[in-house]
Amino acid sequence: MSDSSCQVCRPSSVGKKVVMAITGLVLAGFVLGHMSGNLLMFKGPAAIDAYAAWLHANPLLLWTSRIVLLLSAAAHVWAGVTLTLENRAARDGGPSVDATRRATLGSRTMPYTGLVLLAFIVFHLLHYTFQAAALGGQKFDSVYRMVVTGFSSAPVSVFYVVSMLLLCLHLGHGFSSLFQTLGLRNERWRGRLDRLSLAYAWIVALGFVSIPVAVLAGILK
Ligand code: HEM
Numbered sequence: 001m002s003d004s005s006c007q008v009c010r011p012s013s014v015g016k017k018v019v020m021a022i023t024g025l026v027l028a029g030f031v032l033g034h035m036s037g038n039l040l041m042f043k044g045p046a047a048i049d050a051y052a053a054w055l056h057a058n059p060l061l062l063w064t065s066r067i068v069l070l071l072s073a074a075a076h077v078w079a080g081v082t083l084t085l086e087n088r089a090a091r092d093g094g095p096s097v098d099a100t101r102r103a104t105l106g107s108r109t110m111p112y113t114g115l116v117l118l119a120f121i122v123f124h125l126l127h128y129t130f131q132a133a134a135l136g137g138q139k140f141d142s143v144y145r146m147v148v149t150g151f152s153s154a155p156v157s158v159f160y161v162v163s164m165l166l167l168c169l170h171l172g173h174g175f176s177s178l179f180q181t182l183g184l185r186n187e188r189w190r191g192r193l194d195r196l197s198l199a200y201a202w203i204v205a206l207g208f209v210s211i212p213v214a215v216l217a218g219i220l221k
Contacts, residue, residue, distance in 0.1 A: 013086060016079040021178035023076040028175055028200070030069055031167070035207040038147075041220055042210075045144035052143040077118060084111045106173030113170040120163040127156075148215055157212035168205035172198045 040048040055062055106113075126132040127150060131139055140146035151157045176197035179185035185193050214220040 013083060016083050017181045019075050019079040020083070021181040023072040023079070024174050024178050026068065026072040027076060028171060028178075028204075030065075031171070031204050031208075032200070035204050038211055039207060041144060041147060042214070045142055048144045048147075049142050073118075073121070077114070080111065080114055104173060106169050107177070109169060110173060113166045116163065116166050117170060120159075120166075123159075147211065148220055151212040151215035151220075154216060157216050160212045161209050164205045164208045167208070168201045170201075171204060172201035175200055 037051055038048075040051050123135075127135050128146060131146065138149070140149070151160070174197075176185070176194045179189075179193050179197075211220070
């Protein structure tokens with residue numbers, strides 16, 4: 001489209017959407033892998049602690065994944081923030097660029113759920129990866145013990161559960177939208193891909209949620 005008022009059609013915006021889609025795919029893959037690993041909590045301390053020890057015993061794998069994750073998260077946030085600001089500026093100066101799209105709760109709240117998730121990740125890294133003293137962090141040798149102790153606090157568990165529900169909302173829209181950006185979604189596939197995205201988002205969110213809920217219910221202790 002050559003219409004100069006169409007901000008999302010400008011090459012720079014298209015490039016940023018592709019950056020969002022590719023980095024979003026990396027992050028969506030990470031959350032599924034991370035959630036699956038965390039479910040080892042239900043197999044007991046030996047299983048999850050052995051998994052954590054295996055990860056730390058493979059520094060190349062650990063640090064490659066950390067660097068890819070960090071770069072993906074930084075690029076995803078940068079593209080998300082700049083695209084949102086560009087879209088807002090375009091809306092203020094002319095007709096809504098979203099006028100022809102079906103706006104859902106997920107699509108309308110993407111920038112907000114994204115920012116809450118960013119805050120969640122900072123808290124989460126301080127909580128479990130750095131075991132920060134400011135969050136009442138003791139140093140643990142066992143990941144199982146650390147997670148059970150962390151989720152024994154009801155406010156912390158509630159914060160995790162609410163964040164996971166927002167992750168579900170973000171992922172439910174984002175996952176389906178990335179197929180559109182990468183040109184892999186047509187009208188025939190739209191419904192199926194939307195349902196697949198929703199199922200993916202719920203599986204990831206409920207898998208994560210099961211852990212604080214199981215700790216509070218006394219199933220994991
Ligand atoms: C019930 C939910 C969750 C639990 C129990 C959990 C548990 C953990 C634990 C124990 C670690 C430290 C691993 C270690 O250093 O050995 C960790 C690291 C991490 N978690 Fe989670 N996590 C949860 C949800 C999430 C979510 C939803 C995200 C992203 C949206 C996330 C992102 C990360 C990241 C980026 C790291 C750092 C990985 C690294 O050190 O390389 N976590 N998590």
